[in-house]
Amino acid sequence: MSVRRVGSRRGGVIGRRAGGGWLVLIATAALGYQGCAPRPVVVPELAEAPRRARFEAAIVGRTSHLAAEAELNAWASGSKLPDLPGVQARLLLVGPDGFRMRVGSLFGIALDVSARGDSVTAYVPPRRMALTTESAGDSLGVADPGRLGYRLWSAAWVPPAAAWKSATWDDSLLMLRWMEQGDSVRLAVGSNGLPRSVAFDREGHGGARADYLGWSTWDGVLWPSALEVADATGDYGLRCHVQNVTFRRAPDRSRLMVAVPAGAARVTRDDLRRAIARLGKL
Amino acid sequence: MRGAIAVAILFVLRPAPAPARPVAPVMTAFASRLRASGRAETRLEREGTDPMSGAARVVPGRLALEWPDRARLEFTQTGERLTLRADGGEWLEPNLKQMIRFSAGDASGAYRWWRFLLGADPAAFSAVKAGPRRWTVTAAARDGLPEDHATITLGPNGLPLVLEVEDTPGAAARYRFRGWTFAKPKGPAAFVLEAPPGFAVVPLH
Numbered sequence: 001m002s003v004r005r006v007g008s009r010r011g012g013v014i015g016r017r018a019g020g021g022w023l024v025l026i027a028t029a030a031l032g033y034q035g036c037a038p039r040p041v042v043v044p045e046l047a048e049a050p051r052r053a054r055f056e057a058a059i060v061g062r063t064s065h066l067a068a069e070a071e072l073n074a075w076a077s078g079s080k081l082p083d084l085p086g087v088q089a090r091l092l093l094v095g096p097d098g099f100r101m102r103v104g105s106l107f108g109i110a111l112d113v114s115a116r117g118d119s120v121t122a123y124v125p126p127r128r129m130a131l132t133t134e135s136a137g138d139s140l141g142v143a144d145p146g147r148l149g150y151r152l153w154s155a156a157w158v159p160p161a162a163a164w165k166s167a168t169w170d171d172s173l174l175m176l177r178w179m180e181q182g183d184s185v186r187l188a189v190g191s192n193g194l195p196r197s198v199a200f201d202r203e204g205h206g207g208a209r210a211d212y213l214g215w216s217t218w219d220g221v222l223w224p225s226a227l228e229v230a231d232a233t234g235d236y237g238l239r240c241h242v243q244n245v246t247f248r249r250a251p252d253r254s255r256l257m258v259a260v261p262a263g264a265a266r267v268t269r270d271d272l273r274r275a276i277a278r279l280g281k282l
Numbered sequence: 283m284r285g286a287i288a289v290a291i292l293f294v295l296r297p298a299p300a301p302a303r304p305v306a307p308v309m310t311a312f313a314s315r316l317r318a319s320g321r322a323e324t325r326l327e328r329e330g331t332d333p334m335s336g337a338a339r340v341v342p343g344r345l346a347l348e349w350p351d352r353a354r355l356e357f358t359q360t361g362e363r364l365t366l367r368a369d370g371g372e373w374l375e376p377n378l379k380q381m382i383r384f385s386a387g388d389a390s391g392a393y394r395w396w397r398f399l400l401g402a403d404p405a406a407f408s409a410v411k412a413g414p415r416r417w418t419v420t421a422a423a424r425d426g427l428p429e430d431h432a433t434i435t436l437g438p439n440g441l442p443l444v445l446e447v448e449d450t451p452g453a454a455a456r457y458r459f460r461g462w463t464f465a466k467p468k469g470p471a472a473f474v475l476e477a478p479p480g481f482a483v484v485p486l487h
Contacts, residue, residue: 069335073378085484086378092334100334106364106373107392108449125449126391128428255334259451 051174052164054193061221063156066095067251068223070153073241074103080235091242093154094251097147100258114258115146121258122272130264131272140269143181153242155195155212155224157187194222206232218245305398305407308417311440312462313401320467322347328357329456345459352473353396365473366393372475381477384486390425395432395447409434415443 072089087110089103100114105126113122118137123130137143151157163176173188173196188196194215201207214226223245230237306313316322328341343357351368361376370385371393386393398407398419406424409417415436423429433446441462448454477483 083484085382085486086375086380086482088375088377090332090334102332102334105392106389107395108447108455109453112450123450126427255336259333259453261451 046169046172048164048167048174051189051191051193055189055195056193058193058222059156059158062154062223063095065219065221065247065249067248068093068154068245069248070245071243072101073243075239076237077239078230078234078236091153092255093150094253094256095150095154095156097144097150098253098256099146099149099153100256112258114256115149116253116256117146118144120145121260123258123260123264124272128261128264129267129272130260131267131269132260152210152227152229153224155198157185157195157198159185159187163187201232208232214241216242216245219247221245221247302408302410302420304404305409305417305419306401306404308409308419308434308436309399309401309404309442311436312399312442315441315464316347316349316401319464320349321465322462323465324459324462326460327458329458331453333450333453345457346468346472347396347400348467348469348473349400350402351397351400352467352470353393353400354473355396363475364392365475366396367470367473371473374475374477374481379480380482380484381475382484382486387425388486391427391430394421394427394430395445398432398434399442399445 070091070093072091073086074089075086076084087103089101092100098114098116100112102109103111103113109125111122111124114120115136119132119134120136120140120142121130121132133139136145142148159176160178163178167174167176169175170188172191176187176189178185182202184201186197186199186201188198190196192215195212197209197211199207199209208229208231210227210229212224212227214224215222216225217223223242225242226240227242228237228239312322323344323346326343326345328343329338331338341357341359343355345356346352346354353364353366355364356362361374363372363374365371365373366389368386370383371389373382373384375381394406397403398421406422407419408422409419412418412433415438417434417436419432419434421427421430421432431448433444434442435444435446437443442459444459445457446454447457
């Protein structure tokens with residue numbers, strides 16, 4: 001039996017872009033078994049209008065449910081992280097700008113983190129350490145992480161109309177570009193009308209990229225089932241497999257609240273980052 | 283002024299909190315049988331409420347303890363297994379196709395409540411009576427771990443019935459033990475896990 005290092009085996013990084021601030025998530029997609037028999041070659045349709053129609057129909061399906069819950073298997077890696085084991089987590093998304101993730105541990109919960117708009121609460125129960133901020137853009141360097149997380153996990157990227165008008169083709173992908181809060185955004189849309197990747201760049205601050213590598217249908221909704229996020233430097237990344245997605249039409253934002261015990265130590269971003277890097281030591 | 287005096291009187295007259303006491307007498311029945319036989323086994327159910335969905339979840343499993351320092355936990359539905367020993371242990375997670383190997387220090391947080399059941403380090407714990415056959419147990423801060431609390435409820439026979447640990451406020455995990463049996467120990471080899479083929483083996487630090 002061989003001993004393998006997680007970081008060398010699995011791709012993906014979670015990262016933060018300095019200044020502009022980007023949490024990045026990466027995922028790998030499990031392509032379904034295709035069989036060995038020859039099949040007809042399907043040439044992707046290279047027309048913008050039908051692709052846009054598919055894109056808009058699909059995104060309505062994903063965003064009409066304002067709350068979603070899911071189970072995650074996730075693997076973090078990157079040059080700034082030690083080798084970490086995979087983790088299992090539960091994810092709650094509440095549109096348009098909230099998410100919460102509870103990461104399991106050997107004995108209970110290793111990390112409970114929530115973002116609502118620009119507010120973030122993270123609690124590490126084994127260490128009784130908590131970070132709370134109402135202005136993540138200033139204190140964490142990640143502007144509006146709640147909205148970013150919601151869009152990332154649900155692939156709810158909505159290009160402005162002008163981006164469709166100026167869209168270009170890159171092989172079979174329709175590439176849309178626009179500016180958003182100082183970031184240059186590039187969205188690649190596949191022939192099925194689903195996002196294939198999204199990338200952000202801000203001059204002088206590097207960038208981040210998310211790849212949607214697999215999609216599955218839950219409750220009639222096509223939803224990302226495998227994604228990878230990485231920053232441009234490869235410092236941080238994350239690969240996720242998403243399972244058992246359930247939807248709620250009436251979101252309860254109180255479920256986003258992470259309760260922190262009164263006696264918990266309040267820590268800085270760097271303290272929390274170190275604690276998360278040691279989450280294996282539970 | 284009268285109000286302040288009334289508050290002061292009420293403060294003086296309020297029931298004094300139960301004093302913390304050594305934990306050993308609380309666990310006497312279990313510890314004596316475990317030490318006499320060497321091994322204790324039970325079915326268990328891990329109960330908890332997901333604070334994100336509000337849904338209750340019950341996961342069945344089995345627990346084996348061997349004096350003085352061995353614990354093995356298995357969850358039958360998920361196939362998840364965990365072993366803890368004085369020198370560390372393994373955590374097998376079929377859903378992730380991985381087995382984590384860790385040292386005793388890596389798992390000290392997870393290990394502390396199984397050590398409490400084992401009675402291996404009674405000086406690390408104290409207890410306050412919280413009701414009939416119910417105790418609030420405090421694990422002292424040590425090895426870089428903060429002080430922690432759990433609640434143990436004993437059955438009429440003095441054996442552990444429910445161990446309750448609160449991860450986050452309002453989200454407790456309850457380990458309900460159903461039917462302790464005692465037997466000869468199987469020895470250290472029964473508390474070492476091997477990864478099935480195709481599983482990643484991940485050493486912690």
